[in-house]
Amino acid sequence: MSEILNLSRRGFLRAGIAAGSGLILGVHLSRFGSSIALAEEKGRTFVPNAFIRIGSDDVVTVIVNHSEMGQGPYTTIPMLVADELDADWSKVRFEPAPVDPAYNHSVYGLQMTGGSTSTWSEWDRVRKAGAVARAMLVTDAANTWGVEPATCRTENGFVIHDASNRRLSYGQLVDKAAELKPPQNVTVKDPKSFKIIGKATKRLDTPEKIDGTGIFGIDVKLPGMLTALVARSPVFGGKVKSFNADKAKAIPGVRDVVQIDRGVAVVADGFWPAKKGREALEVVWDDGPLADLDSKTQGKKYAELAEKPGAVARNDGNAAEALAKGEKKIEAVYDLPYLAHATMEPMNCVAEVRADGCDVWVGTQFQTGDFQATVQETGLKPDQVKLHTTLLGGGFGRRAVIDSHFVREAVQISKIVKAPIKVIWTREDDMRGGYYRPRAYHTVSAALDAKGDPIAWKQRIVCQSFIAGTPFESVIIKNGVDATAVEGSNDIPYKIPNLYVDWQQAPQGVPTLWLRSVGHTHSAFVVETMLDELAHAAGRDPVEYRKSLLDKSSRQLRVLNAVTEKAAWGSPLPDGRGRGVAVHESFGSYIAHVVEASVSPEGRVKVHRVVSAVDCGPVVNPDTVKAQIEGGIVFGLTAALYGEITFEQGRVKQGNFHDYPMLRMNEMPVVEVHLVESKDRMGGVGEPGVPPVAPALANAIFAVTGKRIRNLPIRREELKKA
Amino acid sequence: MLKLKINGKEHSVDVSHDTPLLWVIRETFGLTGTKFGCGMAQCGACTVHLDGEAIRSCVTPVSRAASKEVTTIEGLPPDVGEPLRQAWIAVDVPQCGYCQSGQIMAAAELLRETPRPTDEDIDEAMSGNICRCGTYHRVRKAIHLAADLKVKGGQR
Numbered sequence: 001m002s003e004i005l006n007l008s009r010r011g012f013l014r015a016g017i018a019a020g021s022g023l024i025l026g027v028h029l030s031r032f033g034s035s036i037a038l039a040e041e042k043g044r045t046f047v048p049n050a051f052i053r054i055g056s057d058d059v060v061t062v063i064v065n066h067s068e069m070g071q072g073p074y075t076t077i078p079m080l081v082a083d084e085l086d087a088d089w090s091k092v093r094f095e096p097a098p099v100d101p102a103y104n105h106s107v108y109g110l111q112m113t114g115g116s117t118s119t120w121s122e123w124d125r126v127r128k129a130g131a132v133a134r135a136m137l138v139t140d141a142a143n144t145w146g147v148e149p150a151t152c153r154t155e156n157g158f159v160i161h162d163a164s165n166r167r168l169s170y171g172q173l174v175d176k177a178a179e180l181k182p183p184q185n186v187t188v189k190d191p192k193s194f195k196i197i198g199k200a201t202k203r204l205d206t207p208e209k210i211d212g213t214g215i216f217g218i219d220v221k222l223p224g225m226l227t228a229l230v231a232r233s234p235v236f237g238g239k240v241k242s243f244n245a246d247k248a249k250a251i252p253g254v255r256d257v258v259q260i261d262r263g264v265a266v267v268a269d270g271f272w273p274a275k276k277g278r279e280a281l282e283v284v285w286d287d288g289p290l291a292d293l294d295s296k297t298q299g300k301k302y303a304e305l306a307e308k309p310g311a312v313a314r315n316d317g318n319a320a321e322a323l324a325k326g327e328k329k330i331e332a333v334y335d336l337p338y339l340a341h342a343t344m345e346p347m348n349c350v351a352e353v354r355a356d357g358c359d360v361w362v363g364t365q366f367q368t369g370d371f372q373a374t375v376q377e378t379g380l381k382p383d384q385v386k387l388h389t390t391l392l393g394g395g396f397g398r399r400a401v402i403d404s405h406f407v408r409e410a411v412q413i414s415k416i417v418k419a420p421i422k423v424i425w426t427r428e429d430d431m432r433g434g435y436y437r438p439r440a441y442h443t444v445s446a447a448l449d450a451k452g453d454p455i456a457w458k459q460r461i462v463c464q465s466f467i468a469g470t471p472f473e474s475v476i477i478k479n480g481v482d483a484t485a486v487e488g489s490n491d492i493p494y495k496i497p498n499l500y501v502d503w504q505q506a507p508q509g510v511p512t513l514w515l516r517s518v519g520h521t522h523s524a525f526v527v528e529t530m531l532d533e534l535a536h537a538a539g540r541d542p543v544e545y546r547k548s549l550l551d552k553s554s555r556q557l558r559v560l561n562a563v564t565e566k567a568a569w570g571s572p573l574p575d576g577r578g579r580g581v582a583v584h585e586s587f588g589s590y591i592a593h594v595v596e597a598s599v600s601p602e603g604r605v606k607v608h609r610v611v612s613a614v615d616c617g618p619v620v621n622p623d624t625v626k627a628q629i630e631g632g633i634v635f636g637l638t639a640a641l642y643g644e645i646t647f648e649q650g651r652v653k654q655g656n657f658h659d660y661p662m663l664r665m666n667e668m669p670v671v672e673v674h675l676v677e678s679k680d681r682m683g684g685v686g687e688p689g690v691p692p693v694a695p696a697l698a699n700a701i702f703a704v705t706g707k708r709i710r711n712l713p714i715r716r717e718e719l720k721k722a
Numbered sequence: 723m724l725k726l727k728i729n730g731k732e733h734s735v736d737v738s739h740d741t742p743l744l745w746v747i748r749e750t751f752g753l754t755g756t757k758f759g760c761g762m763a764q765c766g767a768c769t770v771h772l773d774g775e776a777i778r779s780c781v782t783p784v785s786r787a788a789s790k791e792v793t794t795i796e797g798l799p800p801d802v803g804e805p806l807r808q809a810w811i812a813v814d815v816p817q818c819g820y821c822q823s824g825q826i827m828a829a830a831e832l833l834r835e836t837p838r839p840t841d842e843d844i845d846e847a848m849s850g851n852i853c854r855c856g857t858y859h860r861v862r863k864a865i866h867l868a869a870d871l872k873v874k875g876g877q878r
Binding site: 068069202203205207209210214215216221227252253273342343345346393394395424426427630632633635638657658662664665666671 | 737738740741742745748749750752753754755756757758759760761762764765767794795796806807810811814815816817818819820821822823826844845846848849850851852853854855856857858859860861862
């Protein structure tokens with residue numbers, strides 16, 4: 001990491017020195033030379049493929065193609081490689097991958113981090129990369145000793161020949177190993193032989209995150225770099241009509257004021273003069289069609305849209321007919337707001353556009369898109385452009401932008417002012433900058449038979465699509481249904497014979513995007529609170545009711561059983577405390593939460609305890625899995641209790657953490673995460689902890705107050721005792 | 723020209739006096755461990771010590787720091803910093819890591835004043851520091867552990 005960002009060596013990087021020795025599988029050295037070349041100086045290295053570099057100092061460097069935004073790929077992916085390689089874990093290091101097709105996501109075909117896929121999508125590929133390297137080192141050692149490779153074994157960074165009691169460290173083997181041909185077929189380990197995979201392993205990136213040395217995008221420094229703040233339209237879709245830069249330029253430290261696609265940039269010696277300059281800048285905006293956007297009016301519009309049939313996402317049996325026949329009918333309307341990702345590190349990007357090339361430093365989840373955008377903006381050739389991935393101060397989807405807007409801004413400014421530029425977004429820029437989780441309006445009608453079992457479910461979802469009109473459309477939108485809008489609703493796991501779900505696309509305009517667990521953020525809330533209503537209407541226990549509707553072999557049932565046992569579901573609670581449950585599958589993992597909460601007479605909600613059971617299939621680093629679920633719980637509680645972006649006269653009302661609050665230490669409940677042993681298919685863990693939180697909390701609040709929460713965030717005034 | 727003492731070293735800086743200390747630390751001195759999160763003392767990512775007191779450098783004009791001792795994450799003295807770092811590693815606290823400098827600086831002040839903090843003390847001292855990744859309960863655990871380590875270290 002620090003090597004790649006050691007900018008005093010920029011000239012060296014720019015020269016694009018090709019790596020010396022070493023074999024590269026499917027990678028063009030001219031492009032990924034920037035990262036490997038640096039280490040070449042230190043001694044001889046063995047580069048068996050794009051993911052591994054072994055030095056004569058025995059250090060094994062794993063090149064990680066998934067961005068580190070808290071979810072731990074800089075440890076998890078090296079664990080996969082190191083186990084197959086039988087490496088000495090204390091000598092394993094990580095390095096972020098440069099942009100190269102060799103590092104494309106094994107499923108998406110683009111270099112991208114998202115969808116809770118980093119571990120399972122690399123499970124086969126990087127383990128195989130480790131096994132190939134191991135096989136080459138064994139062959140090298142066997143050749144050296146004149147013995148059969150099959151008589152050698154590997155352990156802890158050594159090839160060992162027991163019969164002759166000889167051993168060579170991997171570092172001692174790098175010279176000749178580099179000359180060998182990688183084998184075509186290698187066998188990866190039987191899980192029973194794993195030594196690192198499955199063991200709680202300390203994260204490799206912790207040291208640099210606790211001593212101030214870790215470099216996030218906002219920390220990048222270049223000689224002669226200037227800082228820019230951009231005045232963007234206060235209304236989405238608005239344009240600059242005219243501007244007067246005289247007062248801005250009068251601020252000491254302001255160097256330039258330039259217009260770019262998305263607004264007017266004030267370029268200065270540092271953040272403070274740039275901010276003062278932007279405050280002094282006079283811009284006349286053409287607000288455009290969203291000038292009157294208002295959340296209340298928008299809500300009415302969504303309610304009208306919910307009257308009309310949408311694109312069908314699921315249709316089992318005949319829901320309309322069954323609804324008419326039911327013994328009991330329950331109807332509910334849900335309104336869930338726009339949400340901001342609010343990453344702790346506000347958006348930023350550093351770009352240096354030169355006549356002969358361009359370097360971009362950015363904490364990004366979408367290298368391919370940002371790289372291509374840079375090529376397009378600069379008019380340079382792809383091999384003249386380098387994009388360096390820094391640490392990400394939170395991502396949650398916000399740094400996987402399909403239009404690369406935060407990269408384009410920096411590149412455009414640097415191109416105009418001919419200097420390295422760091423664009424920093426203030427917290428307000430970030431909060432009001434869009435790309436929100438879409439507002440989601442759901443209606444559900446359900447009917448129960450005489451026994452209380454659900455016989456019909458009709459659900460309509462009204463929300464925007466952030467996929468329509470993008471290159472992702474052909475993959476994600478099928479038969480007019482945007483999968484990101486209906487996921488979690490169209491795959492309801494409960495036995496309901498007549499089940500209908502459709503989607504009404506709300507008018508576009510407000511920029512929206514995937515936010516940690518995407519469509520599941522709203523779908524799980526609707527489905528799992530409605531299930532609770534049905535259980536209540538049937539006069540049955542919410543856990544027993546769910547269990548009766550789940551397939552006996554389902555993984556939902558597995559985690560539901562585990563969580564109710566761990567949380568002692570049904571046991572007495574202190575006075576004034578209620579329990580709620582929710583179970584939900586997303587991104588291939590199955591999570592159930594039990595939340596214990598109380599509500600004060602003033603309507604203030606206190607979350608006391610969250611117990612969670614997780615089935616994500618085989619686990620690579622158990623502690624990271626737990627950490628991700630813990631974090632998901634906090635993310636979900638923040639959204640349930642506080643999250644809301646609203647509009648008045650076209651403008652976003654919220655701007656900073658005082659009016660878009662986050663859960664804080666004093667509100668943190670006791671959290672217990674239990675991993676359920678599972679040999680089923682591996683899922684992700686970055687996102688799936690989030691969806692069941694809000695419904696489990698709302699169900700707990702119902703248990704203690706008898707009041708149903710159907711709109712988020714939870715409002716104190718609605719829970720206040722009259 | 724303003725005289726500043728950062729992490730034990732004296733400097734003279736020529737910046738506008740209303741510049742927040744945060745940007746002088748980050749841009750003038752290149753100490754980027756101190757982070758920008760909100761710019762209005764809401765999140766704690768910019769926490770540094772001014773004469774030993776934890777302050778929000780994003781709203782502290784640099785002129786207020788003149789002739790005082792500024793300590794950043796990079797200069798945290800080992801007697802406080804080491805137990806905290808060991809505990810942070812043992813508990814694997816950080817996720818994205820962006821807020822952690824601020825968390826550690828806030829925790830350092832807490833432990834200096836309250837060597838054996840209770841959960842309530844931790845709530846009080848740490849609620850000004852937001853962690854969007856949600857590492858709060860690990861921060862809590864690590865502070866208790868650091869308190870243990872510090873006491874043991876002191877006895878040696």
